[in-house]
Amino acid sequence: MRPGCAFPAHTTRDCTRLAMTQRFALIIVLTIVAGLWLDGQACAWAQPVVSIWTWMLFALLCWRADADHRRLWLVCLAWATFGEIVLALVWGLYEYRLGNLPLFVPPGHVLLFALGMWLTERLPASLPDAVPALGAGLVLSFAWLEADTISLLLFAFFLLCIRYGPSPRLYGTMFALALLMELYGTAMGNWTWALLVPGLPFTAANPPIAAGAFYCMLDWLAGLAMRRDDDAATVEAR
Numbered sequence: 001m002r003p004g005c006a007f008p009a010h011t012t013r014d015c016t017r018l019a020m021t022q023r024f025a026l027i028i029v030l031t032i033v034a035g036l037w038l039d040g041q042a043c044a045w046a047q048p049v050v051s052i053w054t055w056m057l058f059a060l061l062c063w064r065a066d067a068d069h070r071r072l073w074l075v076c077l078a079w080a081t082f083g084e085i086v087l088a089l090v091w092g093l094y095e096y097r098l099g100n101l102p103l104f105v106p107p108g109h110v111l112l113f114a115l116g117m118w119l120t121e122r123l124p125a126s127l128p129d130a131v132p133a134l135g136a137g138l139v140l141s142f143a144w145l146e147a148d149t150i151s152l153l154l155f156a157f158f159l160l161c162i163r164y165g166p167s168p169r170l171y172g173t174m175f176a177l178a179l180l181m182e183l184y185g186t187a188m189g190n191w192t193w194a195l196l197v198p199g200l201p202f203t204a205a206n207p208p209i210a211a212g213a214f215y216c217m218l219d220w221l222a223g224l225a226m227r228r229d230d231d232a233a234t235v236e237a238r
Helices: 021-041 046-064 068-092 107-120 126-145 149-166 169-190 212-237
Strands: 094-096 190-191
Touching: 021 046, 021 169, 046 068, 046 107, 046 212, 068 094, 068 212, 094 149, 094 212, 107 212, 126 169, 149 169, 149 190, 149 212, 169 190, 169 212
Parallel strands: none
Antiparallel strands: 094 190
């Protein structure tokens, strides 16, 4: 398993061939920035327009990808949808602006995942490798100053991903990317985190400074599902 990959190394293409150019990566960044800004303006047409565009971009990502990456994107989409339903609609850990689950959110997770994989292959290894140490300082500071105690738990999950997951550098990149998106999305009013964590003796900042751990766990789960399917296919081939 190569650093940054979230699927078995024997697949037909590696992470350097994500069928995503620098232009496509820039379009993803602009989609996230502009899409969240539009949704935050509370216009009636904004959320449907952003959702249609995001799904079109997701479809293009799948169309450009090879079979292995296409399957990875679809698995990630399924896990992202399930996670959003549980965390937002059932648990109430955070709430979206209209109290719903915006349709652009699940494919948006996949786009961020694809961007993170692309960036991980191009960033100096020292940058994602430094995230755990820098993150620890931020988490401890926010737990003390902002009563963001849920981030202590989330950061523990992040460290588990780093220690036992197959793609530690990818998780470092995703942790940082997700934090930037969380800070922007909450500032735009797209979603708001519950200050008192439902059912648990924790409090949270808006957003929790370690919210990126959820994205790392999503990426790990997607990779695990891919490897399980590949192992099953290998057994059947025998």
